[in-house]
Amino acid sequence: MLGYALDRLLTLVPTLLAASLLVFLFVRLIPGDPAAILLGDAATPEQVAALTRELGLDQPLWKQYFLWLGNILEGDFGTSIFFGKPVLAVIADSAETSILLAVTTMGWIVLIGVPIGILAAVRQGSWIDQATSGLAMLMASVPTFWLGLYFILVFAVGLGWFPSSGFPSITGEGGLLNLRYLVLPSLTLAAPNAALIIRLVRASMLDVSREDHVRTARAKGLHPLRVAIKHIFRNALIAVAGAFGFTFAALVSEAVVTETVFSLPGVGRLVVQSILRRDYPVIQGVILIVVVFYMFVNLLVDLAYARLDPRVSLK
Amino acid sequence: MALLEVRDLGLAIAAGGRLLPVVRGISFAVEENETLGIVGESGCGKSLTALAIMGLLEDTAIRITGGSIRFEGRELLTMAPAERRALMGNRMAIVFQEPMTSLNPVYRVGDQIVEVLRQHRDLSTSEARERTLRLLEMVQVPEPEQRVHSYPHQLSGGQRQRVMIAMAIACDPRLLIADEPTTALDVTVQKEILELLQDLQKRMGSAIVLISHDLGVIAETCDRVAVMYRGTIVEEATAGELFANVAHPYTRGLLASIPPADRDVEWLEAIPGRVPAVDQEIPGCAFHPRCPFVRDLCRTARPEGRDFAPGHSIRCHFPREWRT
Numbered sequence: 001m002l003g004y005a006l007d008r009l010l011t012l013v014p015t016l017l018a019a020s021l022l023v024f025l026f027v028r029l030i031p032g033d034p035a036a037i038l039l040g041d042a043a044t045p046e047q048v049a050a051l052t053r054e055l056g057l058d059q060p061l062w063k064q065y066f067l068w069l070g071n072i073l074e075g076d077f078g079t080s081i082f083f084g085k086p087v088l089a090v091i092a093d094s095a096e097t098s099i100l101l102a103v104t105t106m107g108w109i110v111l112i113g114v115p116i117g118i119l120a121a122v123r124q125g126s127w128i129d130q131a132t133s134g135l136a137m138l139m140a141s142v143p144t145f146w147l148g149l150y151f152i153l154v155f156a157v158g159l160g161w162f163p164s165s166g167f168p169s170i171t172g173e174g175g176l177l178n179l180r181y182l183v184l185p186s187l188t189l190a191a192p193n194a195a196l197i198i199r200l201v202r203a204s205m206l207d208v209s210r211e212d213h214v215r216t217a218r219a220k221g222l223h224p225l226r227v228a229i230k231h232i233f234r235n236a237l238i239a240v241a242g243a244f245g246f247t248f249a250a251l252v253s254e255a256v257v258t259e260t261v262f263s264l265p266g267v268g269r270l271v272v273q274s275i276l277r278r279d280y281p282v283i284q285g286v287i288l289i290v291v292v293f294y295m296f297v298n299l300l301v302d303l304a305y306a307r308l309d310p311r312v313s314l315k
Numbered sequence: 316m317a318l319l320e321v322r323d324l325g326l327a328i329a330a331g332g333r334l335l336p337v338v339r340g341i342s343f344a345v346e347e348n349e350t351l352g353i354v355g356e357s358g359c360g361k362s363l364t365a366l367a368i369m370g371l372l373e374d375t376a377i378r379i380t381g382g383s384i385r386f387e388g389r390e391l392l393t394m395a396p397a398e399r400r401a402l403m404g405n406r407m408a409i410v411f412q413e414p415m416t417s418l419n420p421v422y423r424v425g426d427q428i429v430e431v432l433r434q435h436r437d438l439s440t441s442e443a444r445e446r447t448l449r450l451l452e453m454v455q456v457p458e459p460e461q462r463v464h465s466y467p468h469q470l471s472g473g474q475r476q477r478v479m480i481a482m483a484i485a486c487d488p489r490l491l492i493a494d495e496p497t498t499a500l501d502v503t504v505q506k507e508i509l510e511l512l513q514d515l516q517k518r519m520g521s522a523i524v525l526i527s528h529d530l531g532v533i534a535e536t537c538d539r540v541a542v543m544y545r546g547t548i549v550e551e552a553t554a555g556e557l558f559a560n561v562a563h564p565y566t567r568g569l570l571a572s573i574p575p576a577d578r579d580v581e582w583l584e585a586i587p588g589r590v591p592a593v594d595q596e597i598p599g600c601a602f603h604p605r606c607p608f609v610r611d612l613c614r615t616a617r618p619e620g621r622d623f624a625p626g627h628s629i630r631c632h633f634p635r636e637w638r639t
């Protein structure tokens with residue numbers, strides 16, 4: 001399995017090179033001149049030209065690209081035009097929020113999606129099934145920003161249970177208790193994804209329950225719940241595992257709206273603001289890291305398949 | 316008291332608010348230690364009968380419309396689910412028609428046998444593992460120590476069916492239902508599996524219901540034979556009596572068409588036509604559209620069951636017509 005993982009990582013190299021080129025070109029397509037934006041309206045053309053030269057933006061594109069790529073290979077993602085700090089440091093500042101948000105969100109998705117999905121499948125056709133499918137429909141169709149605002153209104157402003165905005169680091173004052181800042185955002189972000197998992201778990205379980213081996217399990221005299229979990233769900237998990245992976249990966253982009261609604265200092269917001277500031281190095285750095293993250297999640301999903309399904313061999 | 320007594324069992328498919336009868340009031344009994352063969356063409360309701368006895372029709376489109384199934388003197392159809400589960404895989408067990416798909420693909424075969432042992436016997440995991448090894452030896456799986464760790468996809472069809480048999484006999488069932496256990500397998504393997512079943516029966520003293528669409532298989536293995544046609548038992552006798560004294564035109568057709576051993580025959584050339592579709596109503600004798608000896612009475616009056624000879628019952632207005 002380790003050998004397979006290393007092989008896979010090697011095949012990522014050309015993909016990453018292609019991705020880096022696309023990212024680099026894409027960022028240059030955003031209209032607007034970073035130097036002019038940084039200096040503001042009052043700047044003279046001479047000042048703008050001087051800054052452009054200082055930032056290296058007067059060089060030919062291919063030169064800029066190879067310079068950037070060469071530095072990355074040495075672990076240097078460049079310097080943020082806006083913050084004047086190394087890009088990696090800028091990203092690290094917002095990474096904590098994003099990682100914790102993604103992890104708590106995944107927690108909710110599993111905690112809500114899996115048991116409700118199992119329940120709906122086991123009680124197929126009953127009022128429970130209908131109620132959960134209605135709930136899933138609702139969760140999937142309410143727009144994220146609307147749900148976020150609604151949560152703020154009810155649980156933060158109204159009931160005062162949770163804070164409504166910001167996220168102080170868990171390393172600072174308050175420690176792990178600061179995670180309560182993430183409760184409403186993560187629930188907001190989890191809702192549509194949990195709805196997807198509910199439906200997927202239900203549908204795959206119903207598929208599996210028609211398979212012959214489930215009849216064998218029943219013929220053993222096992223309790224229906226044991227049949228449902230150990231035999232049906234365990235097989236349905238093979239189909240669901242992929243969805244967990246892709247959901248997790250997609251959270252990165254879905255988080256942008258949530259981070260905005262809850263004023264969270266996350267990566268999503270960093271990207272949006274960096275685009276507004278034409279902070280090329282930061283945009284490039286973030287996107288490249290996100291691409292690596294996607295590929296990594298993809299690899300994890302494949303490894304998970306192999307663990308879950310003995311018929312899959314890693315080759 | 317017979318070990319298993321099926322009385323007037325009726326099964327129907329629920330489809331579009333209607334109930335289409337598939338098993339139309341069948342009755343038979345299985346004594347301790349006996350092998351009963353149930354034979355009939357594809358679709359006549361053999362598997363559904365087996366599933367009804369095992370209690371595996373829940374969550375399907377099949378409804379039990381009437382009758383009774385008594386096992387060891389107790390009525391199964393009104394039994395509490397938990398009580399019934401205590402019998403399933405324990406006092407009664409089944410081997411299915413589909414060895415390739417009947418094992419759970421994600422668990423090692425050894426663990427799947429251990430599971431049924433632990434369900435019904437108060438065994439520690441290591442005791443159950445020990446017994447699993449002995450069961451695999453009994454069903455003649457080569458290298459059981461290695462095979463317990465195999466996943467189903469790593470085994471051949473014959474080996475999977477052996478594992479299914481090991482699982483079925485794990486708790487020493489009094490009744491073993493074998494639903495076409497060899498239909499999906501190679502001819503050579505078929506023979507081995509049938510011999511294995513006979514051998515096991517001798518050793519364990521359990522009763523077997525062997526379902527097949529092949530009278531040849533039944534002839535070699537069974538004490539008594541029930542011939543099914545379109546959800547009805549049309550002839551029943553001890554194997555010796557039946558083969559010496561065939562009385563029903565359908566059984567005669569089956570006999571004439573015992574397939575050459577190397578072919579899996581879906582329909583039988585000696586009997587013209589095919590089994591009519593489930594939703595087709597046939598007045599009179601259900602076999603009359605295909606019967607070479609059909610007369611007017613057959614088209615209107617459904618034949619009742621009656622004794623043709625002692626211990627030999629039949630459902631036909633004009634049995635053994637071919638003699639005259």
Ligand SMILES: Nc1ncnc2c1ncn2[C@@H]1O[C@H](COP(=O)(O)OP(=O)(O)OP(=O)(O)O)[C@@H](O)[C@H]1O
Pocket residue numbers: 328337355356357358359360361362363364375376377412495528593
């Ligand atoms: N779950 C189901 N839903 C609807 N119809 C069914 C179902 N199971 C079986 N049937 C139908 O009921 C009839 C009897 O089926 P059954 O499986 O008992 O036949 P069989 O005698 O075992 O045939 P074979 O030799 O092919 O196994 C068939 O016409 C079949 O199509």
Ligand code: SF4
Pocket residue numbers: 563564565600601602603604606607608609610613618630631632633634
């Ligand atoms: S009752 Fe008539 S049609 Fe039916 S099997 Fe007997 S002879 Fe043939």
Ligand SMILES: [Mg+2]
Pocket residue numbers: 361362363412494495
């Ligand atoms: Mg069948």
